Amino acid sequence: MHSRNKAFVLRMSMQSLVVLALVLDFLVPCPGMTAPPSEPDDDAFDIESYDLTSETEWENLDINVYEDSYNYNDLDQESEVDEAPDISPLAKQSPTQHYEEEVTLPPAPFNLDFKGPGLFGPETALGMPTCLLCVCIGGSVYCDDMGLHQIPPLPKDTRHLYCRFNNIRHVKNTDFINLDKLKSIDLTGNQISGMDEDVFQSLPQLQELLLADNNLQMMPELPITMKRIDLRNNRLSSQGVHSEGFKDMSQLEFLYLSNNNLDYIPTPLPLSLKVLHLQNNKIQFLHEDTFCNLNDLNFIRRNLEDIRLDGNPLNINLFAKAYVCLPRIPIGNN
Incomplete structure (x- = not known):
């Protein structure tokens, strides 16, 4: 690249010298200044016949003289830029900037020392609030299908407990201590075969107890505030039900005792049923x-409209006097 540029500059410089010589020749005055200038010899100054390409002239030409008067660095730089390949758009972009990735840390763990009121309730003997294990919403605690083997400690403001389909076998009288607001307990579908005798006696507002699909042989004592009792699909016998156990439950409306081993109806039954x-x-x-009521022939039990006795070894036609006071005849075998 450098030899080509030098030849180009040399050729242009030589042509400039020829032109300069012609101009000076015309400007030199003739002797006496009186005679008109002599006409130049066309043959002598014919640019086309002015040959500088002979080998002798090229060899005697001092190229260094022209190199000193011209900065080849600028020409080289310009030539290199012109012949450089096209730069791709990605290469023309600014240098890659390094960014530090922003990392979102997980939220701080719950404060296990929390003892005030609220969603998570008081600290329990397990060292963690109950509602970290179960779901607590507005006084209701949901612990369904969690593989529990016992009743978990509950927040003091618990009103409804749903602990269905677990592996609970025994319910202790300490499971519901200080739960003055508890109204309903649903332990359906566990493996409960035993309960402490006074397990529910400390619950002044308990109204619903659902113990269906368990292995109970004896029914524990229940508070008189009960409205709904569901003991279906257990192993209850008549000896396992307390005598006159439902007598004082003046608010009891629903009593489900189907699919057990009872051989007589547990009487007396409250009028609210x-x-x-x-x-x-x-x-x-x-x-x-x-x-x-055999002592009151005018007595009518108006509320009890749904009695199911089917599936028992009992012919209801043989005991017509037992339900003459009912608004409807029980459903059973004829």
């Missing part, structure tokens, strides 16, 4: 005063 399901037991006999 609306639904009594006893199907699929071992009941064979009905007393005349099971539902009615």
Whole structure:
């Protein structure tokens, strides 16, 4: 590249010298200044015939003289830029900037020392609030299908407990201490075979107890505030139900005792009762005063409209006097 540029500059410089010589020749005055200038010899100054390409002239030409008067660095730089390949758009972008990745740290763990009121309740003996194990919403605690083997410690403001489909086998009288607001307990679908006798006696507002699909043989004592009792699909016998256990429950409306081993109806039944399901037991006999009052022939049990006795070894046609005071005849085998 340098030899080509030097030849180009040399050729241009020589042509400039020729032109300069012609100009000076015309400007030199003739002797005496009186005679008109002599006409130049066309042949002598014919640019086309002015040959500088002979080998002798090229060899005697001092190129260094022209190199000193011209800066080849600028020409080289310009030539290199012109012949450089096209730069891709990505290469023309600014240098890659290094960014520090922003990392979001996980939230701080719950304060296990929390003892005030609120969603998570008081600290428990397990060292963590109950609602970290269960779901607590507005006084309701949901612990369904969690593989629990015991009732978890509950927040003091618990009103409804749903602890269905777990592996609980025994319910202790310490499981519901200081739960004055508890109204309903649902332990359906566990493996409960035993309960402490006074396990529910410390609950002044308990109204619903659902213990269906367990292995209970005895029913624990219940507070008189009960409205709904569900003991279906257990192993209850008549000896496992306390005598007159439902007598004082003046608010009891729903009593479900189907699919057990009862051989008689647990009487007396409160007047508030609306639904009594006893199907699929071992009941064979009905007393005349099971539902009615033999001392008051005008007595009518108006609320009890749904009695199920089907699936028992009992012919309801044989005990007509037992339900003459009922608004509807029980459903059973004829």
